[in-house]
Amino acid sequence: MPIHVTVWHEYRHEKHNPKVAEIYPQGMHEAIASHLRKSADLIVRTATLDEPEHGLSEEVLRNTDVMTWWGHMAHGDVQDAIVDRVYHRVLEGMGLIVLHSGHFSKIFRKLMGTSCNLKWRDAGEREILWVTRPGHPIVKDIDDHFVLEREEMYGEFFDVPEPECTFLISTFAGGEAFRSGCTWTRGLGRIAYFRPGHELFPTYHDPRVLRVIENAVRWARPTPGLGPAAFGHREMGWVEGK
Amino acid sequence: MPIHVTVWHEYRHEKHNPKVAEIYPQGMHEAIASHLRKSADLIVRTATLDEPEHGLSEEVLRNTDVMTWWGHMAHGDVQDAIVDRVYHRVLEGMGLIVLHSGHFSKIFRKLMGTSCNLKWRDAGEREILWVTRPGHPIVKDIDDHFVLEREEMYGEFFDVPEPECTFLISTFAGGEAFRSGCTWTRGLGRIAYFRPGHELFPTYHDPRVLRVIENAVRWARPTPGLGPAAFGHREMGWVEGK
Amino acid sequence: MPIHVTVWHEYRHEKHNPKVAEIYPQGMHEAIASHLRKSADLIVRTATLDEPEHGLSEEVLRNTDVMTWWGHMAHGDVQDAIVDRVYHRVLEGMGLIVLHSGHFSKIFRKLMGTSCNLKWRDAGEREILWVTRPGHPIVKDIDDHFVLEREEMYGEFFDVPEPECTFLISTFAGGEAFRSGCTWTRGLGRIAYFRPGHELFPTYHDPRVLRVIENAVRWARPTPGLGPAAFGHREMGWVEGK
Amino acid sequence: MPIHVTVWHEYRHEKHNPKVAEIYPQGMHEAIASHLRKSADLIVRTATLDEPEHGLSEEVLRNTDVMTWWGHMAHGDVQDAIVDRVYHRVLEGMGLIVLHSGHFSKIFRKLMGTSCNLKWRDAGEREILWVTRPGHPIVKDIDDHFVLEREEMYGEFFDVPEPECTFLISTFAGGEAFRSGCTWTRGLGRIAYFRPGHELFPTYHDPRVLRVIENAVRWARPTPGLGPAAFGHREMGWVEGK
Numbered sequence: 001m002p003i004h005v006t007v008w009h010e011y012r013h014e015k016h017n018p019k020v021a022e023i024y025p026q027g028m029h030e031a032i033a034s035h036l037r038k039s040a041d042l043i044v045r046t047a048t049l050d051e052p053e054h055g056l057s058e059e060v061l062r063n064t065d066v067m068t069w070w071g072h073m074a075h076g077d078v079q080d081a082i083v084d085r086v087y088h089r090v091l092e093g094m095g096l097i098v099l100h101s102g103h104f105s106k107i108f109r110k111l112m113g114t115s116c117n118l119k120w121r122d123a124g125e126r127e128i129l130w131v132t133r134p135g136h137p138i139v140k141d142i143d144d145h146f147v148l149e150r151e152e153m154y155g156e157f158f159d160v161p162e163p164e165c166t167f168l169i170s171t172f173a174g175g176e177a178f179r180s181g182c183t184w185t186r187g188l189g190r191i192a193y194f195r196p197g198h199e200l201f202p203t204y205h206d207p208r209v210l211r212v213i214e215n216a217v218r219w220a221r222p223t224p225g226l227g228p229a230a231f232g233h234r235e236m237g238w239v240e241g242k
Numbered sequence: 243m244p245i246h247v248t249v250w251h252e253y254r255h256e257k258h259n260p261k262v263a264e265i266y267p268q269g270m271h272e273a274i275a276s277h278l279r280k281s282a283d284l285i286v287r288t289a290t291l292d293e294p295e296h297g298l299s300e301e302v303l304r305n306t307d308v309m310t311w312w313g314h315m316a317h318g319d320v321q322d323a324i325v326d327r328v329y330h331r332v333l334e335g336m337g338l339i340v341l342h343s344g345h346f347s348k349i350f351r352k353l354m355g356t357s358c359n360l361k362w363r364d365a366g367e368r369e370i371l372w373v374t375r376p377g378h379p380i381v382k383d384i385d386d387h388f389v390l391e392r393e394e395m396y397g398e399f400f401d402v403p404e405p406e407c408t409f410l411i412s413t414f415a416g417g418e419a420f421r422s423g424c425t426w427t428r429g430l431g432r433i434a435y436f437r438p439g440h441e442l443f444p445t446y447h448d449p450r451v452l453r454v455i456e457n458a459v460r461w462a463r464p465t466p467g468l469g470p471a472a473f474g475h476r477e478m479g480w481v482e483g484k
Numbered sequence: 485m486p487i488h489v490t491v492w493h494e495y496r497h498e499k500h501n502p503k504v505a506e507i508y509p510q511g512m513h514e515a516i517a518s519h520l521r522k523s524a525d526l527i528v529r530t531a532t533l534d535e536p537e538h539g540l541s542e543e544v545l546r547n548t549d550v551m552t553w554w555g556h557m558a559h560g561d562v563q564d565a566i567v568d569r570v571y572h573r574v575l576e577g578m579g580l581i582v583l584h585s586g587h588f589s590k591i592f593r594k595l596m597g598t599s600c601n602l603k604w605r606d607a608g609e610r611e612i613l614w615v616t617r618p619g620h621p622i623v624k625d626i627d628d629h630f631v632l633e634r635e636e637m638y639g640e641f642f643d644v645p646e647p648e649c650t651f652l653i654s655t656f657a658g659g660e661a662f663r664s665g666c667t668w669t670r671g672l673g674r675i676a677y678f679r680p681g682h683e684l685f686p687t688y689h690d691p692r693v694l695r696v697i698e699n700a701v702r703w704a705r706p707t708p709g710l711g712p713a714a715f716g717h718r719e720m721g722w723v724e725g726k
Numbered sequence: 727m728p729i730h731v732t733v734w735h736e737y738r739h740e741k742h743n744p745k746v747a748e749i750y751p752q753g754m755h756e757a758i759a760s761h762l763r764k765s766a767d768l769i770v771r772t773a774t775l776d777e778p779e780h781g782l783s784e785e786v787l788r789n790t791d792v793m794t795w796w797g798h799m800a801h802g803d804v805q806d807a808i809v810d811r812v813y814h815r816v817l818e819g820m821g822l823i824v825l826h827s828g829h830f831s832k833i834f835r836k837l838m839g840t841s842c843n844l845k846w847r848d849a850g851e852r853e854i855l856w857v858t859r860p861g862h863p864i865v866k867d868i869d870d871h872f873v874l875e876r877e878e879m880y881g882e883f884f885d886v887p888e889p890e891c892t893f894l895i896s897t898f899a900g901g902e903a904f905r906s907g908c909t910w911t912r913g914l915g916r917i918a919y920f921r922p923g924h925e926l927f928p929t930y931h932d933p934r935v936l937r938v939i940e941n942a943v944r945w946a947r948p949t950p951g952l953g954p955a956a957f958g959h960r961e962m963g964w965v966e967g968k
Contacts (some may be wrong), residue, residue, distance in 0.1 A: 012883045022929065052967075055931075080845045090358060091357055091401070093803075094251070094340070101893060107529025108345060109366060111355040112355055113352060113353040113354055113355040113428050114333060114428050114429055115333055115429060118475065119475075119476055119477075119478045120475075120476075120477055120478065121478045121479070122477075123548050126901075128881040128901045128902075128903075130881070130883075130902065130903045131882065131883060132882045132883060132884070132905065133669070133673055133883075133888070134605070134883055135577050135669075135671070135672025135673070135674075135706065135707050136707065137707050140707050140708070144882075145885060153478065154855070155478060156856045156857065156895060157856075157860055157869075157870060158858070159855060160402065160430055160889075161335070161426065161427065161428060162406060162427060162859070162891060162892070164404060164648060164649075165648075165669075165887075165888060166888070166892065166905075169882060169895060169903040169905070171897040171898075171901055171904070174852045174858065174896065175852075176478070176854075177854075177856045177858075177896070177897045177898055177903055179858065179892075179895070185403065185404060185619075185649075186355050186356050186402065186403060187356055187357060187401055187619070188618055190619075191475040202517050218548070220620065223620065223624050224624070225620050233357075233359040233360065233361075233362075234361055234362075235361075235362055235363060235364075236361045236362065236363040236395065236397060236416070236418070237363070239807040290574070297608075309513070315714075332562060335861050370659045370660075370661075372639070372640040372641075372660065373640065373641060374634060374640045374641060374661075374663065375641075375702055375911070375914070376641055376648070376914055377819050377911075377914025377915070377916075377948065377949050378949065379949050382949050382950070383947075386640075386641065396652060398614040398615065398616045399614075399615060399616060399617075400616070400620055404617070404648075404650075406646075406890060406891075407646060407890075407911075408646070408650065408663075411640060411653060411661040411663070412660045412661070413655040413656075413660065414655075417610075417612045417655055418612075418614065418655065419612075419614045419616075419653040419661055420548070420656045421616065421650075425526070426862075427859070427891075429861070430860055430861025431861070432861075440682045464861065465861050465863050465865075465866050466866070482838065486964065539874060568826065575841055575885070594839060595839040596839055597837040597838055597839040597912050598817060598913055599817055599946040599959075600911060603959075603960055603961075603962045604959075604960075604962065605831055605962040605963070606961075607963060621859060627958075635961065639870070639962060643817070643913055645887065645910065645912060646890060646911060648888060660962070664930065666841050668886060668887065669841050669887065670887060671838050671840055671841060671885055701813065717841075717843040717845075718845055718846075719845075719846055719847060719848075720845045720847045720879065720881060720900070720902070721847070
């Protein structure tokens with residue numbers, strides 16, 4: 001059964017910073033989407049901030065199984081009504097994969113219920129990502145660790161609720177640690193956070209990074225066949241068997 | 243070391259419904275507060291919706307270690323600015339004990355990141371609460387179960403994030419089940435949800451119910467002595483030892 | 485990709501109690517196995533206590549992706565060496581679905597690290613199972629609840645580690661509650677416990693029960709493609725990038 | 727109310743290796759115990775492997791609220807009967823603080839239900855421990871991180887069940903990461919693992935390390951006042967209210 005994926009991207013850095021445009025000539029979203037499109041069972045579209053409704057109309061959302069989200073310089077420009085729309089789709093079962101600086105997006109903070117604060121340093125330093133839950137579908141085909149030669153540092157304390165599963169922990173050349181791969185459930189929706197992806201480095205061209213994103217998309221797909229009765233606020237009569 | 247407790251209450255049902263006023267002549271908040279005041283180490287104040295700033299000024303919050311929250315018919319009347327104020331205090335470490343219909347309060351939904359939906363039936367039926375984590379401080383002095391002869395039914399699915407600990411599960415005469423005692427952490431703050439407390443029954447006069455609330459208040463008190471560096475979004479230089 | 489399933493069964497009650505034999509003429513294992521065999525992607529074998537090595541040779545285990553386990557009157561007859569063999573396969577990634585009185589099996593207690601105690605009453609009473617994590621693959625195609633007219637009661641406190649996910653909670657006519665569907669991870673292996681299945685009732689002929697077991701088998705299948713480096717105790721040189 | 731603490735130590739390295747004896751002339755257990763004894767509310771005894779019953783008689787265990795455990799070269803010499811005794815006391819509520827190479831002790835593996843494997847390198851390198859759950863009582867008075875100049879490296883994958891709380895993550899000069907502070911519950915007992923403490927370094931003279939151990943002891947103390955009915959396997963009649 002195919003998975004309908006919407007790769008959402010802020011798509012502002014590429015337009016303002018020639019260095020970013022050089023690394024991602026079609027935008028970071030196209031780097032991710034073009035990888036996912038190699039799989040016949042993934043039906044991929046992109047959506048960006050400056051499109052009408054940020055590219056996230058009711059119809060697009062109704063036809064999205066899993067969404068990836070990257071934002072950074074313009075979190076405040078995302079309309080609250082669209083955030084609510086995405087939020088309700090997650091509670092209904094849509095998977096959400098939050099990438100890098102998306103930690104500070106309105107949608108991620110709304111789903112977490114915390115500040116999603118962290119420490120950071122933009123020094124292009126070495127990051128090593130260690131697998132802390134081998135056997136989890138999100139780290140399928142990933143060795144016990146992998147190295148990104150140049151990345152932004154994110155450091156703890158990462159103010160998120162205790163993850164249901166921490167599948168990757170990063171260390172940085174400067175000595176910091178960060179829970180780089182985490183999962184949560186909200187309503188019927190599965191959520192993963194995956195840390196790497198600073199706009200000044202070619203992270204979304206890295207095959208291991210793309211592999212984790214693809215794995216996460218598959219892991220987060222909604223379970224089909226859910227009865228309508230499973231969800232919602234309602235007054236009850238007496239159940240059968242009384 | 244004393245614990246500063248603020249018992250917050252909507253305090254509307256008592257004013258509109260003589261039956262509620264008969265059960266709680268001074269309001270439900272006073273039933274809870276007067277129990278807590280029996281302990282010399284608990285310094286208790288109350289705050290209600292119709293006071294200025296809902297009784298939750300910056301100063302009150304700064305001097306509150308743990309807050310209890312009951313609301314039902316007027317969740318929408320709680321100002322968003324005050325909700326934000328309570329939210330930030332929880333992230334800073336204030337404990338929050340959410341009671342009964344407080345499941346649908348703005349503050350609880352904001353901290354959970356979910357709809358907090360559930361099923362319900364107002365039939366005054368028998369509830370049995372079973373301890374599912376004996377040894378947890380919140381169920382200190384509680385036997386393996388206790389019975390409330392007449393309560394409102396709440397039924398699953400309760401749309402909250404998977405609890406860090408489920409310490410009580412209820413069954414109802416009608417056959418439903420509900421996770422009646424749950425804990426979560428948000429930022430530095432400890433949160434507990436405790437189900438019983440319909441306004442038409444004398445639940446907050448029950449010694450077992452009051453015991454759980456008192457235990458929860460003690461469990462949720464902030465850890466003192468936290469360094470300011472533990473929290474917040476900040477750019478980092480290189481840490482020592484590099 | 486096919487999933488190799490081994491349905492393990494104690495298979496003693498059927499030989500000693502004509503009532504059980506009447507309900508399960510080929511044994512409880514065949515009721516489960518024959519359901520699973522309807523799916524072309526499930527390759528199913530059975531194994532029972534009184535076979536050599538309890539039917540669980542090294543070769544059988546090497547070729548098992550997911551095992552189901554039912555035992556009751558003869559937990560003590562299971563050889564420790566075979567328990568260790570199953571245990572190590574779970575840590576390597578084999579899924580394990582523990583059924584009903586299997587809660588007291590050597591293998592489940594070894595994996596949980598607790599007593600797995602509970603309360604019980606054999607009165608053939610009504611059980612209602614409520615879904616507490618809709619959207620989880622294990623409750624695919626299950627409505628918000630289902631009823632078993634006659635079952636043994638199991639009651640809390642169920643002495644297991646806090647589950648990673650509680651997907652079903654039961655209530656019984658007598659008023660008890662029980663966490664009837666729970667998941668944990670041990671090593672690379674996924675473990676589910678599913679409560680119903682007393683030998684004196686036709687529970688494993690019930691389509692909802694069989695559906696949950698089938699769903700659990702699919703959910704617990706190992707993630708393929710795991711690198712050998714992901715696992716094991718070893719001394720390290722310096723990693724690359726230093 | 728005082729907390730009765732038993733500091734258990736293998737106490738073999740000190741007798742065989744003059745370097746260890748130089749750092750810990752009275753043994754590592756005395757370094758820990760003498761710190762704890764500074765608090766009037768902690769009543770501290772020590773127990774070691776080569777004492778009769780490893781110093782852990784029934785009477786000692788009955789009078790222990792929290793135990794700390796360090797072992798390394800002689801895990802196999804700990805008698806299974808004594809391991810079972812400690813195990814049952816944990817399920818009854820005794821707290822257990824497992825230190826460093828105690829990860830491979832019989833008692834920790836029995837409680838975890840996993841191999842407790844990890845990677846390691848004995849190169850006396852810099853370890854930085856980052857607080858990942860500020861506000862948790864175990865990291866009271868600990869800043870956002872602290873540095874140990876020379877320690878043994880432990881690296882992921884650490885084969886333990888997903889912790890209920892991960893309060894410290896370490897990075898090492900070699901680039902590895904490790905979940906250095908974790909908690910679990912087993913039965914009524916609270917368990918913490920705390921990583922540092924190689925015998926060749928003066929780690930248990932470090933005030934931050936001793937602070938974490940002291941905090942952990944306080945956090946892990948049993949909840950008093952537990953009713954006897956809370957625990958155990960028993961057949962039930964019908965509960966009241968039916």
